[in-house]
Structures are given as C-alpha cells and as structure tokens.
Amino acid sequence: MSTGIDAPPLRTTAPPRRFPSQAVTGYLFILPALIGFAVFYLYPALRGVQISFTDWNLLSEPSTVGMANYNEVIRDPKFWSALGITVKYVLWNIPVQTLLALGLAVAMDRLVKSMFVKGLLILPYLLSSVVVAMIFLWLLDPFLGIVNQWLDGTPLGKQSFFTSAEQAIPTIAFVNVWKHMGFNALLFYAGLQAIPRTVYEAASIDGASELTTFRRITLPLLRPVTVFVLVTSLIGSFQIFDTVAVTTQGGPADATRVLVYYIYQNAFSFFRMGYATAMSMVLFVILVVFTLLQMRLLRANESDLE
Amino acid sequence: MKKLLTLTATLTTTLVSTASAATTIEYWLWDANQQPAYQQCAANFTRKNPDITVKITQKGWNDYWTGLTTGFVSGTAPDVFTNHLAYYPEFASNNQLVDLNPLIKRDKVATNVYFKGLADLWVKNGKRYGLPKDFDTVGIFYNADMLAKAGMKPTDLANLTWNPKDGGTWQKAIARLTVDRSGNNGLSPNFNKKQVKQYGYLTGYGAGFNGQTEWAFYTAPMGWKHNNGLFGTKYNYGDPRFAQAIQWLADLNLKHGLIPSFKDVQSSGDGLFRAGQAAMFINGSWMISDFTQKLPFKVGIAPLPKGPNGKRMSMFNGLSDAIWVGSKNKEAAWKWVKYLASVECQNTVGRSGVVFPAIPSATNLAVAAHKARGVDVSSFVNQAKAPGGTFYFPITDNAAQVNDIMTSTLQRVFLGQAKASAVLKDANAKVNALFR
Numbered sequence: 201m202s203t204g205i206d207a208p209p210l211r212t213t214a215p216p217r218r219f220p221s222q223a224v225t226g227y228l229f230i231l232p233a234l235i236g237f238a239v240f241y242l243y244p245a246l247r248g249v250q251i252s253f254t255d256w257n258l259l260s261e262p263s264t265v266g267m268a269n270y271n272e273v274i275r276d277p278k279f280w281s282a283l284g285i286t287v288k289y290v291l292w293n294i295p296v297q298t299l300l301a302l303g304l305a306v307a308m309d310r311l312v313k314s315m316f317v318k319g320l321l322i323l324p325y326l327l328s329s330v331v332v333a334m335i336f337l338w339l340l341d342p343f344l345g346i347v348n349q350w351l352d353g354t355p356l357g358k359q360s361f362f363t364s365a366e367q368a369i370p371t372i373a374f375v376n377v378w379k380h381m382g383f384n385a386l387l388f389y390a391g392l393q394a395i396p397r398t399v400y401e402a403a404s405i406d407g408a409s410e411l412t413t414f415r416r417i418t419l420p421l422l423r424p425v426t427v428f429v430l431v432t433s434l435i436g437s438f439q440i441f442d443t444v445a446v447t448t449q450g451g452p453a454d455a456t457r458v459l460v461y462y463i464y465q466n467a468f469s470f471f472r473m474g475y476a477t478a479m480s481m482v483l484f485v486i487l488v489v490f491t492l493l494q495m496r497l498l499r500a501n502e503s504d505l506e
Numbered sequence: 507m508k509k510l511l512t513l514t515a516t517l518t519t520t521l522v523s524t525a526s527a528a529t530t531i532e533y534w535l536w537d538a539n540q541q542p543a544y545q546q547c548a549a550n551f552t553r554k555n556p557d558i559t560v561k562i563t564q565k566g567w568n569d570y571w572t573g574l575t576t577g578f579v580s581g582t583a584p585d586v587f588t589n590h591l592a593y594y595p596e597f598a599s600n601n602q603l604v605d606l607n608p609l610i611k612r613d614k615v616a617t618n619v620y621f622k623g624l625a626d627l628w629v630k631n632g633k634r635y636g637l638p639k640d641f642d643t644v645g646i647f648y649n650a651d652m653l654a655k656a657g658m659k660p661t662d663l664a665n666l667t668w669n670p671k672d673g674g675t676w677q678k679a680i681a682r683l684t685v686d687r688s689g690n691n692g693l694s695p696n697f698n699k700k701q702v703k704q705y706g707y708l709t710g711y712g713a714g715f716n717g718q719t720e721w722a723f724y725t726a727p728m729g730w731k732h733n734n735g736l737f738g739t740k741y742n743y744g745d746p747r748f749a750q751a752i753q754w755l756a757d758l759n760l761k762h763g764l765i766p767s768f769k770d771v772q773s774s775g776d777g778l779f780r781a782g783q784a785a786m787f788i789n790g791s792w793m794i795s796d797f798t799q800k801l802p803f804k805v806g807i808a809p810l811p812k813g814p815n816g817k818r819m820s821m822f823n824g825l826s827d828a829i830w831v832g833s834k835n836k837e838a839a840w841k842w843v844k845y846l847a848s849v850e851c852q853n854t855v856g857r858s859g860v861v862f863p864a865i866p867s868a869t870n871l872a873v874a875a876h877k878a879r880g881v882d883v884s885s886f887v888n889q890a891k892a893p894g895g896t897f898y899f900p901i902t903d904n905a906a907q908v909n910d911i912m913t914s915t916l917q918r919v920f921l922g923q924a925k926a927s928a929v930l931k932d933a934n935a936k937v938n939a940l941f942r
Contacts, residue, residue, distance in 0.1 A: 258578070453923060
C-alpha cells in the first residue's frame with residue numbers, strides 16, 4: 201500500500217510501434233550477447249544450483265544430499281565469520297571509494313580541462329588486480345617496502361599493513377579504492393555532464409552558494425549515476441577475492457578470510473564443490489536482497505531531471 | 507621435374523618422421539630451478555626413444571595443484587607430473603593416479619636402489635603411486651659475513667643443542683648474532699629488543715600442519731610425532747610438548763625480540779635473510795643453490811641443533827612422478843617415469859647440483875658438484891644417512907583442511923593473540939574430527 205506521499209506519478213507512455221522485421225533485426229543484434237550470456241552465465245548458474253544439492257569432490261561422481269549443504273552453511277561458524285569480515289571490508293571500501301570518486305569527478309568537471317589528466321585517472325582500473333596487489337604487497341612490505349622506509353623516520357613509525365590482524369582489511373580496501381576510484385569518478389563525471397547548465401545558471405541568478413548548489417542540485421540530479429555506482433561497486437565489493445588471494449591468503453589468523461576466499465578454499469583446496477556452491481548461492485541471495493534494497497531506497501527508477 | 511621430385515621426397519620424409527614421432531608426453535613440475543636438469547633428461551630420453559618427445563611445463567607452486575585438479579576434471583591434465591607427499595593421498599583415493607605396481611612387476615624394475623625408506627612413502631593400500639626421484643632434509647643456512655663480524659667460527663655452529671626451556675646453546679648463538687641499533691648483541695643486558703638492526707635467526711612461521719622448515723626439527727627430538735603413522739587418523743597437536751616448542755619459538759620474538767615478528771616475516775618469507783638482515787635461516791636442501799649461488803654474501807651450511815634426546819632430527823621428504831589415469835599415452839608415460847627414476851636421469855639431475863637425487867650414487871654427484879663450487883653440503887646428506895636422523899613427512903588425507911586449521915591456530919600464537927597451551931587442544935580436536 202502506498203501512502204501517496206512518495207508514490208511515483210503515474211505515467212502512461214504509448215508503446216513504440218514495432219515492425220516484425222525490425223524486431224527480428226533487433227534480436228539478431230543481441231543474439232551474440234544472448235548466446236554468451238546463456239553459455240557463460242545462465243548455464244553455469246543453473247548447474248551451480250544443481251551442484252549445491254550434492255556432495256561432489258570434483259574427481260568422483262557427485263551424490264545428491266538434499267539440503268545438507270545449506271544446513272551446514274547455517275551452522276558453520278567460519279561461514280559467518282567470513283561474511284562478517286566481508287561486510288567489514290565493504291564498509292571500508294564503499295564509502296571511501298564513492299566519496300573520493302565523487303570529489304574527483306567534481307574536480308574534473310570544474311578544474312581539469314586536460315583529457316590527458318582525465319585519462320590518467322582511469323589507468324589503475326585498467327591494470328589487472330593481481331598486478332595491483334603485487335605492487336602494493338611490495339610497496340607496503342614491513343622491511344623491504346619503500347613506504348615503510350619513508351614511515352620509519354616519521355612519528356608514525358613502521359606499519360604492518362597486510363600482516364597485522366587489525367590493518368589487513370583496511371589495507372586491502374584501500375588497494376581496491378585506488379584501483380576502482382578513477383573508473384567510478386568517470387561515471388560520476390559523465391553524470392555531471394548530463395546535468396543541463398541552465399539549472400546552474402538559474403541557481404547562480406538566485407544567489408545560491410557553491411555548496412548549496414552542490415547539495416540541492418548536483419547531488420539529486422546525479423542520483424541515477426550514484427545508484428549505478430553504488431549497486432555495481434557493492435556487488436563487486438562483496439565478491440572481493442583476488443587481492444586477498446595474492447596478498448594475505450586469508451591470514452593473518454583468519455583476519456582476511458572473506459566469503460569468496462572461503463568458497464574458493466572449499467572448492468579447490470578442500471575439494472568440497474557442493475558445499476562451496478551452496479555458499480555461493482547464499483551469497484547470491486544476499487546480493488539480490490542488497491541490490492533490491494538499494495534500488496528501492498535510492499528510488500533508482502526515477503529521475504529528478506524532468 | 508627434378509625439383510618436384512626433391513620436394514616430394516622431402517615431403518615424404520617429413521611425413522614419415524612426424525608419423526613415427528607421434529607421441530608427445532606432457533610433463534609438469536613446479537620448481538623453476540629444477541627445470542633445466544629435467545629438460546636435459548628429456549633430451550636424453552628422446553635420443554633413446556625417438557618416437558617420444560617430452561613437453562615440460564613449469565607452473566608456480568600455488569597454481570600447480572589447482573591446475574592439476576581442474577585438469578583432471580576437464581581432461582587436460584598432463585600425462586606425467588611431479589607429485590608431493592602432501593597431495594598424492596587425495597588424488598590416489600579419487601582414482602586419478604595409475605598404480606605402478608603391475609608395470610614394475612612386468613618390467614622387473616628394482617625399487618630398492620633408493621635411499622632407505624623413500625620408496626615406501628608412495629605406497630597406499632598396497633598400490634604404488636610413484637618412484638622416488640629426490641629427497642630433502644633441512645639444515646642451517648648462515649650468513650658467513652655476519653658470523654665473522656660477531657667473532658664466531660663456523661665450527662661454533664657444528665654442535666649446538668636445543669631445549670624448549672631456555673633454548674640451549676642454540677638460543678645463545680641466536681642472541682649473539684642479534685644486534686640492536688647501538689651495537690649491543692642479544693646477550694648484553696643493555697640489548698634493546700625494540701631497536702633491532704640485525705636478527706640472529708629467521709623463521710618462516712608458515713607450513714601450518716607439517717612444520718618441515720619451521721618447527722618439526724624441534725618437536726621430533728622431544729619424542730613428539732605428528733600423528734599415529736603413515737595415513738594417520740589421530741593427531742597429536744594437543745600434546746603439551748608440542749605447545750611447549752611452539753611457545754618457545756613464538757617467545758623468541760614476543761618475549762626476547764631475537765627473531766623478526768610474524769608480521770615482519772609473513773609477506774616476504776626468506777626476504778630478511780636474502781636482504782642481509784638475519785644471520786641464520788633453517789630451510790631445506792632444495793634451497794642450496796638459490797642461497798649459495800645468488801646472494802651477494804657468502805652463505806655457509808651448518809647441521810641442525812641437537813634436541814632434548816641428544817639427536818639431530820630432520821623431516822625426510824621427497825618427490826616422485828605420477829602418471830594420470832586419463833593419459834592417452836600411458837605406455838610412453840610409464841617409459842618416461844621409469845627413466846626419471848633411473849640412475850641415468852638421476853645422475854644428470856645430480857650433476858646439476860640443484861636437488862639430491864633419490865639414488866645414493868647420484869646424490870654423491872650432487873655433493874661433488876656443490877663442492878666444486880666451494881659449498882660443503884655434507885650435513886644435509888649426513889642427516890639423511892644418520893640412524894634415527896630422519897622422520898617422515900606426515901602423509902595424510904584431508905591435508906588441506908588440517909593445514910588450514912593449524913595455520914590459523916599457530917598464527918594466533920605467533921601474533922601473541924593466544925597462548926599455545928590454550929588453543930592447540932581445541933585445534934587438535936577439530937583436526938581429529940575430520941577423520942571421523
């Protein structure tokens with residue numbers, strides 16, 4: 201039941217007239233993508249559902265065990281601890297990354313004319329995550345890394361970064377902020393470009409301050425982009441794996457054993473493919489819930505630009 | 507016309523030769539240091555068997571086992587691959603390895619030519635999954651320059667003793683080689699453990715369940731055993747002796763500041779030794795060339811410290827080559843495996859001086875090769891020959907899970923988050939529960 205206050209205005213748009221031949225052409229155009237989707241996403245996902253009800257060690261024939269894997273997920277303290285660590289990572293990663301990206305986008309919009317500088321920002325995103333993780337692993341090494349050589353002289357002193365139970369998750373989050381910030385900034389930047397300049401002109405005629413303009417005009421009009429950035433980076437962030445696999449392997453003392461790393465361990469180290477897929481399914485459900493929640497809270501299907 | 511004839515002739519010979527060289531064996535190993543020696547073996551092998559070529563692929567240790575497993579499932583695993591004691595039981599119980607016994611019987615291959623005990627490690631439930639190709643023991647690698655600077659002679663390291671209470675003369679030697687920023691060593695009352703410039707000893711802290719290069723050489727001479735024998739199902743990590751040894755090792759850093767902390771070591775492994783910031787490092791014989799040939803300072807080798815039972819004890823480990831059941835060229839694969847385990851190939855490997863071959867005479871060649879480069883490696887070989895000087899790698903089912911439990915538990919102790927005596931009993935219960 202809608203209370204009527206927040207309810208979207210009813211809008212009736214006439215469906216575009218379709219000619220069958222055009223429809224066929226359209227489907228032909230998306231066919232390659234559809235085939236790719238079916239082969240590389242749909243089929244594996246459905247197989248995953250099936251495997252999650254089996255006990256399968258990859259090498260022998262799987263045997264059906266019903267709900268046993270899901271029952272074990274609920275009772276597995278390591279699963280819950282991994283989920284908790286993942287949430288901790290997300291809470292470090294998303295706010296820092298989004299705020300920095302937004303700031304960068306505004307700075308680009310206002311200050312930077314050079315295409316070259318804008319291009320530089322996206323460079324980290326183009327690097328492979330494994331390479332990024334390796335670079336930071338060496339930069340931040342307690343003894344041999346250059347960052348600690350610098351810190352050694354300062355009041356802060358040397359830091360452990362990846363090897364301390366307290367710092368490992370924030371460090372991994374920072375590495376990924378560095379990698380993804382530029383790409384998200386570009387998305388925000390594109391969103392900023394889409395805001396008509398006339399709105400800003402009107403605001404400045406009314407004597408609105410820079411800050412008010414940002415709060416009252418820029419932020420609300422950016423909302424569709426913000427939703428896109430938040431939803432995609434949240435999904436990606438929950439699936440953090442590669443940086444952990446390269447830098448900490450879940451350590452020290454399990455401090456960075458995130459959910460996907462635990463799933464990977466079960467699948468490929470412990471040969472428990474059924475159990476690993478069951479956990480993946482649970483993660484999938486969690487992500488669907490989070491995504492829907494975000495879309496609803498942020499009113500994703502509306503725009504203020506009308 | 508003549509030209510055409512020549513062309514046809516060339517084509518025919520090419521066709522014939524490709525037809526006869528039809529079989530290619532895919533062979534995997536993980537150690538880049540060993541690849542040249544085995545490449546040489548492969549070349550010699552093809553010379554004797556012109557119809558078989560061997561294609562060698564080297565993969566890093568971490569990708570190796572995942573690559574094999576996915577290869578088994580997708581049918582792309584290599585015909586032959588280097589196998590490890592920690593991994594073969596799982597593969598064997600999932601029927602991925604060829605039982606070599608019938609082939610050995612058919613071809614009358616001798617299995618008693620290797621160092622005593624090595625061949626037995628590859629037998630499970632009466633089936634044999636590999637012929638030994640090499641062995642390894644552990645010993646002390648030391649930075650000879652640091653030793654000299656501390657006024658110590660190599661012979662000072664030849665008869666060290668260790669016990670879990672005060673660390674014995676081993677701990678004294680470590681303290682003497684640990685120096686703080688004001689130049690005081692670890693034996694001095696003015697030693698500042700917060701400002702250490704050079705550590706006497708470096709441990710890798712890792713290797714959760716077997717401790718081959720970290721703690722097994724301390725715990726074995728205390729009379730402690732990992733479990734109740736080959737393919738054991740009852741583990742002893744809850745034993746107070748084990749907790750004592752682990753706590754001693756952790757306290758070397760936590761209490762005494764004589765070794766780098768877990769945090770400092772984790773990311774770089776042996777980096778501090780290579781960087782000339784740690785004087786001694788206990789590691790396996792497979793590291794000899796790496797340490798003695800490539801570092802900018804002189805590295806010497808000393809035997810292990812003697813434990814409470816008066817003995818030096820090293821884990822005895824070795825590799826073998828396995829044939830995958832899915833191989834389409836099993837007969838050729840067997841020929842290659844047989845060759846790898848033969849005197850001829852092991853001599854080739856021995857002369858390269860990278861690892862110790864499983865056949866004693868070939869090992870002598872390796873010792874001589876090192877000697878020619880000015881490195882005395884006899885303590886590793888003596889360790890293998892000494893009566894009671896070795897104990898087996900704990901071959902086990904569920905190795906990955908046992909390792910996972912022990913790694914995280916030991917890390918808590920090394921980080922100082924928990925006392926060994928408080929957490930190891932619980933970890934042991936979890937390990938034993940895997941075998942129920």
